[in-house]
Amino acid sequence: xxxxxxxxxxxxxxxxxxxxxxxxxxxxxxxxxxxxxxxxxxxxxxxxxxxxxxxxxxxxxxxxxxxxxxxxxxxxxxxxxxxxxxxxxxxxxxxxxxxxxxxxxxxxxxxxxxxxxxxxxxxxxxxxxxxxxxxxxxxxxxxxxxxxxxxxxxxxxxxxxxxxxxxxxxxxxxxxxxxxxxxxxxxxxxxxxxxxxxxxxxxxxxxxxxxxxxxxxxxxxxxxxxxxxxxxxxxxxxxxxxxxxxxxxxxxxxxxxxxxxxxxxxxxxxxxxxxxxxxxxxxxxxxxxxxxxxxxxxxxxxxxxxxxxxxxxxxxxxxxxxxxxxxxxxxxxxxxxxxxxxxxxxxxxxxxxxxxxxxxx
Amino acid sequence: xxxxxxxxxxxxxxxxxxxxxxxxxxxxxxxxxxxxxxxxxxxxxxxxxxxxxxxxxxxxxxxxxxxxxxxxxxxxxxxxxxxxxxxxxxxxxxxxxxxxxxxxxxxxxxxxxxxxxxxxxxxxxxxxxxxxxxxxxxxxxxxxxxxxxxxxxxxxxxxxxxxxxxxxxxxxxxxxxxxxxxxxxxxxxxxxxxxxxxxxxxxxxxxxxxxxxxxxxxxxxxxxxxxxxxxxxxxxxxxxxxxxxxxxxxxxxxxxxxxxxxxxxxxxxxxxxxxxxxxxxxxxxxxxxxxxxxxxxxxxxxxxxxxxxxxxxxxxxxxxxxxxxxxxxxxxxxxxxxxxxxxxxxxxxxxxxxxxxxxxx
DNA sequence: CTGTTAGCGCCTTCAA
DNA sequence: TTGAAGGCGCTAACAG
Numbered sequence: 150x151x152x153x154x155x156x157x158x159x160x161x162x163x164x165x166x167x168x169x170x171x172x173x174x175x176x177x178x179x180x181x182x183x184x185x186x187x188x189x190x191x192x193x194x195x196x197x198x199x200x201x202x203x204x205x206x207x208x209x210x211x212x213x214x215x216x217x218x219x220x221x222x223x224x225x226x227x228x229x230x231x232x233x234x235x236x237x238x239x240x241x242x243x244x245x246x247x248x249x250x251x252x253x254x255x256x257x258x259x260x261x262x263x264x265x266x267x268x269x270x271x272x273x274x275x276x277x278x279x280x281x282x283x284x285x286x287x288x289x290x291x292x293x294x295x296x297x298x299x300x301x302x303x304x305x306x307x308x309x310x311x312x313x314x315x316x317x318x319x320x321x322x323x324x325x326x327x328x329x330x331x332x333x334x335x336x337x338x339x340x341x342x343x344x345x346x347x348x349x350x351x352x353x354x355x356x357x358x359x360x361x362x363x364x365x366x367x368x369x370x371x372x373x374x375x376x377x378x379x380x381x382x383x384x385x386x387x388x389x390x391x392x393x394x395x396x397x398x399x400x401x402x403x404x405x406x407x408x409x410x411x412x413x414x415x416x417x418x419x420x421x422x423x424x425x426x427x428x429x430x431x432x433x434x435x436x437x438x439x440x441x442x443x444x445x446x447x448x449x450x451x452x453x454x455x456x457x458x459x460x461x462x463x464x465x466x467x468x469x470x471x472x473x474x475x476x477x478x479x480x481x482x483x484x485x486x487x488x489x490x491x492x493x494x495x496x497x498x499x500x501x502x503x504x505x506x507x508x509x510x
Numbered sequence: 511x512x513x514x515x516x517x518x519x520x521x522x523x524x525x526x527x528x529x530x531x532x533x534x535x536x537x538x539x540x541x542x543x544x545x546x547x548x549x550x551x552x553x554x555x556x557x558x559x560x561x562x563x564x565x566x567x568x569x570x571x572x573x574x575x576x577x578x579x580x581x582x583x584x585x586x587x588x589x590x591x592x593x594x595x596x597x598x599x600x601x602x603x604x605x606x607x608x609x610x611x612x613x614x615x616x617x618x619x620x621x622x623x624x625x626x627x628x629x630x631x632x633x634x635x636x637x638x639x640x641x642x643x644x645x646x647x648x649x650x651x652x653x654x655x656x657x658x659x660x661x662x663x664x665x666x667x668x669x670x671x672x673x674x675x676x677x678x679x680x681x682x683x684x685x686x687x688x689x690x691x692x693x694x695x696x697x698x699x700x701x702x703x704x705x706x707x708x709x710x711x712x713x714x715x716x717x718x719x720x721x722x723x724x725x726x727x728x729x730x731x732x733x734x735x736x737x738x739x740x741x742x743x744x745x746x747x748x749x750x751x752x753x754x755x756x757x758x759x760x761x762x763x764x765x766x767x768x769x770x771x772x773x774x775x776x777x778x779x780x781x782x783x784x785x786x787x788x789x790x791x792x793x794x795x796x797x798x799x800x801x802x803x804x805x806x807x808x809x810x811x812x813x814x815x816x817x818x819x820x821x822x823x824x825x826x827x828x829x830x831x832x833x834x835x836x837x838x839x840x841x842x843x844x845x846x847x848x849x850x851x852x853x854x855x856x857x858x859x860x861x862x863x864x865x866x867x868x869x870x871x
Numbered sequence: 872c873t874g875t876t877a878g879c880g881c882c883t884t885c886a887a
Numbered sequence: 888t889t890g891a892a893g894g895c896g897c898t899a900a901c902a903g
Contacts, residue, residue, distance in 0.1 A: 152625070152661040154895090154896055154897085155896065155897060155898095156896075156897090164873080164874085164877075165873065165874045165897085166874090166896090166897075166898090167873075167874065167875080167897095167898080168872085168873060170700070170897065170898060170899095171872095171873090171898095173899085179872090180872070180873075181872070182636065182890035184872090184873085188883075195876090196657045198622060198625045198626050198657075198661075199626055199896085199897080200567070200626065200628060200895085200896050200897070201623075201626040201627045201628070202563045202566045202567045202572060202627065202628055202895090202896080202897095203567050203879090203895070203897045203898090204893090204896080204897060204898075205563045205876085205879090205897095206561070206563045206564055206567055206880065206881090206897075206898095207879055207896080207897045207898040207899080208879085208897085208898065208899085209879065209880095211563060213606075216607075220592065221582070221588055221591045221592055221595060221597070222585070222588045222589050222591065222592040222812070222829075223588075223671065224583070224585060224588070224813055227582055227583045227584075227585070227588040228583050230582045230607075231581065231582055231583040234582060234607065234609045238609075243606055243607070243608065243623060243627070244604070244606070244607050245574075245606055245607070246577075246591075246595065246604070246605050246607045248592070248595045248599075249606065261559060262604060263560040264559045265559050265560055265561065265897090266562045266563065266604070267561060267562070267563055292848065296557045296559075300559075325894080339766070373886045386816075422813075425816045426816075428816070431814045432818075450813075451583070452585055452783075452811075452813045452814065455747075455786045455787075455789070455790045455817065456818075457815060457817075457818055463775040468583075471849075487536055494524075515879095515880055515881085516880065516882095517881090525888070525889080525890085527880090527881080527882095527890090528881095528882080528883080528889075528890060528891080529888090529889060529890075531881065531882060531883090532882095532888095535881090535882085541888070541889080542888070542889090545889090560880090560881080561879090561880050561881070563879090563880080563881095564879075564880035564881045564882090565880080565881060565882075565894090565895090566881095566895090567879090567880080567881075567882095567894095567895050567896065568880080568881045568882040568883080568894085568895055569881085569882065569895085570895065570896095693885090694901045709878060720893090769902075846897090859883075
């Protein structure tokens with residue numbers, strides 16, 4: 150990795166490295182026009198590319214933003230990543246990507262790696278977990294973040310604070326109103342749906358999933374409905390598919406037992422990808438939506454909008470979320486003091502009822 | 511960004527920085543067990559995190575892989591990114607992400623930024639363009655890549671070589687058999703479809719799109735079919751949607767003019783996302799697939815597999831593509847000499863006919 | 872306004 | 888095996 154150095158440029162231009170530095174990079178002092186041109190020309194002819202590592206070392210800041218996601222191929226994270234990218238570009242920084250699969254241990258590793266690279270800030274997307282088995286991992290992650298922040302790093306986490314993080318300075322939490330929105334979704338569905346509700350959730354302890362489950366139950370309760378049964382499975386398409394198979398079996402059983410006019414089921418899957426999986430399962434069992442069962446998701450993933458029947462869901466401004474989280478870490482140590490800045494501009498979702506929960510046959 | 515330094519650790523452990531370095535990082539020399547423990551303990555208690563920038567500066571290599579995509583939220587790129595991630599992890603490197611929107615100028619910027627950061631290698635995904643308007647941009651991009659490679663960088667580009675790049679050492683091209691596969695798709699479709707074909711392509715000059723268009727035409731020709739008309743629009747969902755509207759109008763016009771038994775159209779959209787857009791347009795115009803028109807895509811995007819009617823398409827191992835491209839840059843300067851390593855393990859796609867092109871009513 | 876002198880934190884010869 | 892010295896490329900204080 151040998152490239153021409155600032156010193157070489159300076160020599161060619163017949164000036165000191167300091168001067169060359171001043172003209173080639175932003176400095177308060179502005180060198181004379183004549184000399185500046187000579188330097189620029191020398192740089193050009195040598196194909197000089199500043200060494201960001203050296204710059205970083207010298208001014209101890211790297212121009213890097215670390216982004217931690219479960220899986221970059223998941224459209225949910227991909228959308229957030231796009232927002233982060235944009236915000237990074239605004240700040241003239243680059244984004245470093247880490248994919249963890251969701252485990253706190255891997256997240257800790259990622260944070261350490263970012264810290265080692267002296268990333269200016271870290272954005273953590275992806276649900277927190279409070280499962281017992283993740284306890285130690287969370288503690289370690291919290292410690293790592295803590296240290297990173299104490300060393301001047303900025304971190305923003307989407308959704309929930311990292312379990313056990315003792316928010317020093319520079320720790321921002323971008324709250325996402327999952328609970329409230331799920332509540333509202335339940336409310337609206339309860340208004341137009343007479344049958345029972347079932348929730349297809351992720352593993353217990355996944356905070357995002359839990360919020361959506363709980364919110365939904367609350368909405369149901371307020372509407373005077375009885376609580377929905379909760380089926381747990383993986384927080385992805387195949388989890389939804391499995392749950393869907395189970396439900397399909399029940400629906401078919403119930404139907405043959407009672408005849409035709411049985412109470413229809415409305416399935417709430419805690420994210421769109423699971424909802425699609427569940428829908429696929431029902432379909433594979435010969436059931437139709439919304440004829441035999443209604444289904445709703447959460448997130449309003451862009452790629453899934455052309456799905457038929459159109460999926461009722463809750464629209465989340467994923468890109469904005471990424472952007473806002475990133476910005477929260479950008480504005481120097483100004484805006485948010487310590488913990489839990491409530492949604493700055495206010496993350497607002499929107500219940501979006503579509504064909505998949507239409508009650509009309 | 512102040513953190514404890516190696517020197518501090520060394521002092522606390524009562525050894526020289528050199529020794530501390532040797533124990534904390536992999537070195538040929540192995541320090542005494544006793545001293546090693548002391549150092550490790552000191553490091554632990556100080557919360558020492560090695561400064562990757564300094565390490566990079568010292569040994570001039572950064573452990574970074576740069577990835578350039580048009581748009582990380584596009585599932586095509588997201589899938590490739592996942593593969594790149596995995597390969598990076600194998601190599602114990604991190605990936606730096608750059609989103610360019612597809613313009614050569616922005617790509618050049620990204621390459622320069624990666625070069626500045628001394629990325630060990632760069633992976634460029636996303637179609638090359640040979641449009642006249644991009645000529646200068648391509649030249650500049652080629653020059654930048656050239657310089658990067660001359661300085662010891664490794665670059666892998668997916669699909670086509672960068673127009674004008676004079677492949678020095680370290681320049682790898684991962685060929686994707688778009689043309690062959692499109693050809694095969696046409697062949698298979700021609701076998702089961704009697705009506706005419708129309709191609710919905712991206713802008714002319716987008717190499718990936720052109721390959722697929724040309725390959726498809728070739729397949730058609732070999733099957734004795736007349737060439738398909740080519741509609742050009744943006745290489746994304748909305749491009750497909752627009753083209754779909756146009757086609758819907760034609761179909762409806764043709765139908766009212768001739769009565770019922772008109773020759774049905776089979777639409778080949780050069781990627782899945784466009785196909786979905788086109789399908790949505792047809793549907794919005796009251797047309798049904800495959801009843802009123804057949805449609806096929808390309809890529810076999812995972813998220814779109816649950817789409818109904820199931821989309822006929824060509825399966826591309828996107829994740830492998832990302833992985834292989836990355837690996838090509840990893841194995842030192844060993845494997846590929848200069849240009850165009852033909853697909854190493856052989857990128858193999860697969861024509862996948864599904865419901866959307868079924869001929870049976 | 873320019874050049875000189877020190878480091879930034881680490882690795883790597885070279886002696887010891 | 889360990890320590891001391893020099894340098895990676897650049898910036899930031901000082902001098903001139």
